[in-house]
Amino acid sequence: MKKFFMIPLAVFVFWAVTLQAFAANDEYFADNEGTSGVKTVLIFGDSNSWGWNPGNDLVQPIERWSDDIRWPGVMQRELGNGFKVLVDGLVGRTTVWTVPNADRRGEDQIVPSMDEAAPIDLLIIFLGTNDLNVRHSASAQDVANGAASLVQKALAQTGAFTDGSPKIILVAPPPLGPVSDGIFRDMFAGSAEKSSQLGSLYRIVADTLGVEYLDAGAIVRSSDIDGVHLDADQHELLGKAMADAVKKAIGRI
Numbered sequence: 060m061k062k063f064f065m066i067p068l069a070v071f072v073f074w075a076v077t078l079q080a081f082a083a084n085d086e087y088f089a090d091n092e093g094t095s096g097v098k099t100v101l102i103f104g105d106s107n108s109w110g111w112n113p114g115n116d117l118v119q120p121i122e123r124w125s126d127d128i129r130w131p132g133v134m135q136r137e138l139g140n141g142f143k144v145l146v147d148g149l150v151g152r153t154t155v156w157t158v159p160n161a162d163r164r165g166e167d168q169i170v171p172s173m174d175e176a177a178p179i180d181l182l183i184i185f186l187g188t189n190d191l192n193v194r195h196s197a198s199a200q201d202v203a204n205g206a207a208s209l210v211q212k213a214l215a216q217t218g219a220f221t222d223g224s225p226k227i228i229l230v231a232p233p234p235l236g237p238v239s240d241g242i243f244r245d246m247f248a249g250s251a252e253k254s255s256q257l258g259s260l261y262r263i264v265a266d267t268l269g270v271e272y273l274d275a276g277a278i279v280r281s282s283d284i285d286g287v288h289l290d291a292d293q294h295e296l297l298g299k300a301m302a303d304a305v306k307k308a309i310g311r312i
Contacts, residue, residue: 108148133298154205238286
């Protein structure tokens with residue numbers, strides 16, 4: 060005699076609902092894959108991407124420019140809804156130099172940052188100013204080499220990019236302004252001349268590694284207040300220039 064096994068009704072209903080949900084999800088992703096058209100841009104930077112206000116005196120609570128003033132926010136505004144701008148800006152971040160008692164070494168952070176934001180269509184690397192801190196005793200070439208190390212790490216992280224084809228803009232930081240009378244005078248004493256060399260050295264790095272390049276020093280100037288950070292009007296200028304560079308890099312200009 061053949062034996063028949065009855066499937067409990069509750070189990071049958073569970074699997075029917077589950078399979079229907081999977082089918083709905085598959086249909087959703089099939090319908091939406093590649094159709095939204097929104098491009099994701101990740102900014103990997105320091106306090107000038109974070110939005111440090113040059114008027115900070117390290118006595119009163121630290122002030123930060125609002126989203127609409129900071130250059131990443133300006134860039135988002137200029138790019139419009141077809142882009143999503145993600146910002147990883149960390150105060151004090153360097154390219155490859157270790158900061159005592161602080162986790163600020165960009166070389167250790169760039170891959171986790173990219174993985175967290177993935178998939179991305181474009182990466183902007185905007186670092187180097189903090190490398191000029193006297194504690195690191197770094198030459199301008201050392202700073203450029205640090206930036207090159209970041210670019211190489213990012214290029215190797217192909218899986219973080221939407222189509223597996225890395226697109227990167229390397230941004231040279233603007234030269235330091237008058238730091239001798241500001242709160243950072245001890246940190247950056249004697250570094251002004253080195254900072255003025257970064258634009259040309261970063262261009263060589265970008266050309267050698269085959270990535271896009273932007274010289275922030277050709278667009279903005281560091282504040283007269285602290286000599287390191289950007290005033291509000293400079294954020295506006297940089298945000299607009301960066302938006303044009305992003306569209307060009309992604310092929311939407």
